[in-house]
Amino acid sequence: MYQQEMVTKMTDIMASFVGHIGKKLPDDVIAKLDELAKKETSPLAKTLYETMTRNQNLAVALDRPSCQDTGVLQFWVKCGTGFPLIDEVEALLKEAVVKATFETPLRHNSVETFDEVNTKRNVGKGTPTVFWDIVPHSDQCEIYAYMAGGGCTLPGKAMVLMPGAGYEGVTQFVLDQMTSYGLNACPPLLVGVGVATSVETAALLSKKALMRPLGSHNPNARAAEMERLLEDGINAIGLGPQGMGGSASVMGVHIENTARHPSAIGVAVNVGCWSHRRGHIVFDRDLNVTCDTHSTFRR
């Protein structure tokens, strides 16, 4: 295949993948929502879950984005240095977003700052967001695509704690965000927590934490234990679906961490809403595709 043909092919696949994740939730999210819905007993919580399920079915039947806020597109690219299109990936992702904006259709969600003008194409200075991880000795390209909606972006917060605050301070920080902002961010939430040194390292980890499959745990035993403690603790608050009360609050809590400076504990929270639209797709060097998040995605 010529280079240009390959670029066109990958652009088309990504545009259709973006469209798909806007219309159909990932398999793990659907399973978790079903599990949480079954635990609800109050008529209000049941009505809410029923409406949510009906909405997801209608979105597929009518081929429409299930939520009107199709977000700012964010891509976390783990690209092998030997991937043939490594030089083209960032530009083609931008092109794929423009294509998806008209084909899906997506809402126009890119407003140039200071000029305060909507570009009406979903791309602008620095959007879509592309986070890069370069993988040596690999010729494949792995992409997480995420629709960062406004509602679930609002609770995002990062700060640097003094070590004296400890992991107790991390706990307080996370739980405070749940009752102040989290309840308006379309629970049941997926909560991403970053623990590192500074605001930007913690914040980036808290977003990457949202890409992990539901039910997965941090490989560090203490971090995994803290994930479980936070999940149980936030569930005990009983935010329920839509923050209107119920038996659970979250689909999960994921912690991602790095080592830290001895004088600082950077902590950040990012949340995903119940309509957690993230997809994971892997291209090999010949652009053969695998997708482990959406059994419904067909090329």
Next chain:
Amino acid sequence: MVEIRDGKKVLITPVSAEDLEDINIGDIIYLDGDLMTCRDVAHRRLVEGGRELPYDIRDKAIFHAGPIVRPIEGQEDAYEMVSVGPTTSMRMEKFEYEFTKLTGVRVIVGKGGMKENTERACREFGAIHCVFPAGCAVVAATEVERIAEHHWDELGMPETLWCCKVKEFGPLIVSIDAKGRNMFEENKVRFNERKDAAVEEICKHVSFIK
């Protein structure tokens, strides 16, 4: 007007203050009639900029929402509602008292809670705030019969005022009633008590710095 239809309580625009008297927080209701999308910039233009809304919403409803619409092929200046769920109402809280006072809107639909400005507006002017289940944008779109008018298009698709005719639009969960009771704020007291207990419990197990 209020109508009970197949066991559903349906508000029909124009809505009067009396229509809202028997509606309480936690009730599930539906809406027939006029519903205009209205969010951040429109609130700011009216309240801070002193610009009059180009569409009269007295005794009608607004929806804190920024939809996806598409042109209807073969028709001039006609749009179809594709996907329209509620957006975070709290962003409009700082404007909502003045907004309600100036416009005479009766039903405010959005997502999540609002606070004292909106409570005061609901109490003083006879209005309610309701939640449409968030993320359920296709359900909402199918309850929009048509888009009758659209204004302030220069703001872009999400911020344009889309003036819709709706039929049994809901379920709408009443979160602030015309007496000023606020379901989210009442829930929050309980949530915060439980949060304090959860923090105390978790902190027994996370003393990793020794």
